[in-house]
């Protein structure tokens with residue numbers, strides 16, 4: 001039996017989850033403030049993911065950068081690789097919030113979308 | 120609305136929805152949205168929209184409503200003066216000097232970062248020292264990463280967020296030094312911005328010297344004792360080209376003072392009633408200009424309260440409250456907003472926002488009055504970095520007819 005503490009990052013509450021792992025399985029999660037805690041603990045132990053937020057270069061806009069994010073969380077281990085891919089991207093204004101800037105990044109099935117309008 | 124960040128936007132939308140036709144937002148920047156435009160990370164809007172948005176997306180939801188409702192706004196417009204009888208002077212390159220007589224004013228100017236001067240680090244004054252928010256604007260909007268090897272002083276949320284941002288962009292963040300024994304940032308930010316990347320958070324540490332002549336070449340850090348004095352012999356040199364300061368935010372209240380608004384020294388913001396009316400009748404305040412919020416959702420919440428108060432003022436004019444209640448911070452509580460309540464006007468309930476002075480485990484927040492204890496709430500953990508909210512219902516208040524004072528304190532154990 002292994003015991004781990006994991007801070008849930010799904011909301012600002014930041015519950016300090018007490019997770020017990022036995023034989024490669026989570027057997028109990030405690031201290032969760034809501035029902036989302038156990039699911040987060042499972043993800044974090046077996047396949048941690050994060051939403052990536054960053055910028056890509058944009059032409060013909062007031063600013064040189066367009067903020068973007070992955071529409072859903074992607075595997076944590078792929079964050080730096082995804083940064084590299086996005087560093088090579090340049091888009092052109094106009095762009096609207098929610099527009100797909102790069103689809104299926106690193107074959108994760110997740111799109112990268114614009115997070116603001118840029119004219 | 121003075122300021123077009125989330126506070127000004129939320130208040131404008133609410134006032135318009137409550138039937139006020141003539142709503143105007145004055146914003147000094149080239150666009151609406153305030154500080155949210157540079158906060159490209161996610162973590163906004165869980166309460167308000169039940170989804171996790173980035174700052175610009177959150178702002179966009181309100182900007183859309185402002186446009187749909189036909190609310191007027193002026194950009195690149197700096198408000199210079201507000202008088203106690205609500206005459207506003209502003210300037211922009213388009214209209215020149217503008218004078219506006221407002222029926223009600225909502226202050227929503229946000230806050231600014233504490234500059235380096237305020238924390239007095241000895242050493243030279245080389246290039247490469249930035250406040251975290253300035254670095255954030257450079258990195259996320261202007262397209263310029265201000266350094267390659269970074270030390271961050273202060274563990275406020277902006278510093279934490281910028282530690283991750285620099286790391287993702289290929290810079291090396293060597294340490295985050297926090298003089299207090301706890302971080303003032305949200306726990307989730309410590310996890311996803313520092314722990315995820317193995318960036319050390321050095322509690323009870325500060326920067327005692329900055330090295331370098333033209334550009335920062337390194338900093339000396341040291342451990343501090345209980346009085347926050349550096350402990351001799353604990354000094355350590357860290358080479359770096361950039362020092363980021365994330366040492367706190369101060370509400371931006373120069374204008375408020377001109378309007379005769381009295382400030383609370385504990386919050387740095389106006390002293391307000393529960394409807395967010397300041398000590399100057401007809402002038403209201405909400406958002407970071409009133410108290411530094413961790414979460415934009417609470418800013419929006421507060422902006423609605425202020426707008427409702429302002430709309431009532433427009434409809435009913437100035438009224439003296441027959442049953443005022445003062446709210447006081449007691450032991451272990453740094454501040455409470457609002458500082459007083461118009462008891463005769465409370466509908467349903469009112470909400471108190473507060474911050475504690477220290478970290479407490481398994482403690483109680485106790486709400487006392489001059490007529491007896493109102494209630495107490497058990498708290499697993501209280502931290503100065505995380506704002507607490509308490510609702511007080513009208514029903515409860517009615518049980519204590521002559522109540523004049525409320526005090527909130529922390530009780531251990």
Ligand SMILES: Cc1cc2nc3c(=O)[nH]c(=O)nc-3n(C[C@H](O)[C@H](O)[C@H](O)COP(=O)(O)OP(=O)(O)OC[C@H]3O[C@@H](n4cnc5c(N)ncnc54)[C@H](O)[C@@H]3O)c2cc1C
Nearest residue numbers: 122124125126147153154162198228229277406407414415
């Ligand atoms: C770096 C950072 C990270 C954050 N992260 C999160 C997070 O993850 N989740 C979350 O929920 N919240 C977060 N917050 C908190 C939240 O974003 C803020 O509390 C909120 O944006 C404050 O809104 P505001 O409208 O009061 O102030 P602001 O957004 O600062 O807006 C004030 C506006 O007033 C204008 N103004 C000021 N003076 C004048 C004048 N004289 N004339 C005309 N205009 C004027 C300014 O230009 C500005 O646009 C973060 C804040 C910061 C700074």
Ligand code: SF4
Nearest residue numbers: 008011015033034037
């Ligand atoms: S367990 Fe629920 S309440 Fe606690 S941090 Fe996670 S999402 Fe928030």
